[in-house]
Amino acid sequence: MDIDVKKVAMLARIRLTEQETRDLGPQLTSIMAYIEQLAEVDTDGVTATAHPHDAAMPLRADVVSNTNKRDALQKPAPLTESGLYVVPKVIE
């Protein structure tokens, strides 16, 4: 299985050097080959596992339980202004 390392890196927003791109190709391919062994198992008639724990989803009552902790929560942000996060310009 051939992996387009540049595309995967772009989608994941990871910047790679030329060397890293060259090295990662065969590594990722061997990981995929390892996982592909699973395809050898005959799974006809077996229901797909939805989740490793066979638990149903717990649900939450619709009650407001959080208070405004903006100051604390915004502390790690590099830049804020009047309570808004400031980020490099994004526009369509």
Next chain:
Amino acid sequence: MSWEVVIGLEVHVQINSKTKAFCGCSTAFGAEPNSQTCPVCLGMPGQLPVLNHIAVDKTILTGLAINATINLESRFDRKNYFYPDLPKGYQITQFSVPLVDGGYLDIASNDGKKRIGITRIHMEEDAGKSMHEGLDAVSHIDLNRSGVPLMEVVSEPDMRSADEAIAYLKQLHQLIRFLDVSGGNMEKGQFRCDANVSVRQFGAPLGTRAELKNLNSFRFIKQGIEYEVIRQIELIEDGGTVVQETRLYDSVKGETRSMRSKEEAHDYRYFPEPDLPPLRISAEEVALIRAGMPELPPQLRQRFEEEYGLSAYDADVLTQTRDLATWYEQLVAAHPKDPKRCANWMANELLGRLNEQGQNISNAPIDAKTLAVLLDRIDDGTISGKIAKDVLDTMIKTGQSADQIIEEKGLKQVSDTGAIDALIKEIIEANPKQVEQYRGGRDKLFGFFVGQVMKATRGQANPSVVNTRLKALL
């Protein structure tokens, strides 16, 4: 050449729960920026989502109302993309197995009724809000909306014109408000529509579609679709081909334009959300939700026509919202004698006046019982229907009761035969020429005498008494 237009719609409906989809943050609109956030909806590491019960119930209720299948086991998945208003780097959505599968809405179309298929309704979370206006090198992000529960209603490509698309959307919009699953306020982004538009020769396979975004009012949806249809037809007729892409509707220029930036990122790499086990619902829970289903617009319209003898038009007007229908039934309960008169007064007089003042029935200055008293006063002859309209004007302005206004302004109708007779005699004396002509056969002059009596009583004479007495004395 003759072209067929094919439209499918994706509608994002904000569920009106008090809290977000996966955390206990408030969803109240208009709060201070970022004041309604927590580590879960900010995407902090190690936080776990817990699904909101009400959001599930409301999605099921909507599914039942469109005659869909409720999947007793559904799944959540991650849709991965990078944007600053999506702090986790993925949106939790239902990709592989949605909660609601298949259904339909019937719309009115040129040739009667048309059924529009609904492919699915899935639950997901909203993103935050980015602001760019008036900013140079930066954007501002408010994450209060991050994690607000949405249901995405995906239609089949069953619509054949912008008008059909609008009819479907209005039907869906009315439904979600009737079910009280969403406020449906388009200006607040509670009901957002994307349109998939393509054209083809009649009978040909589906053409390539463009997805239109930024259609934030019914008017823009219609304009955007109509522009896009012409663009595609002209493109094909000039020998070009439509490319599959996302296009942004620009309401100022009235055109759609390509959003190229979205193209490269169209690989969402969905995978099962490991933080959430499957959502399992019991058949009993579904039955319970079904039992709580309110009467829906089509049934309500039919009942209003049959039970109260309303015209199709009045029944339609009075079932536009649940508030209107409830108000009307309260009015009928307080003035049971004449449901049709109730409908007339509510639909034509009251709503017209409220509309002029930019008000609606839910913030009307008078309640149904107050209006019922006014109708009672027409019935018992205290005032004429004409005077009643003036009284209603004052009621809306001041919130006073009909009786108060009639009393204060001395509007009580004159039905006393003695008083009216005396007036008529004066008028006969003052207008000998007209009396002579009338008696000589000019029947049309009767109206002149009625007018004189009304003028003298400032419209307060009881019209039927005036008629009988005039005939007798002339």
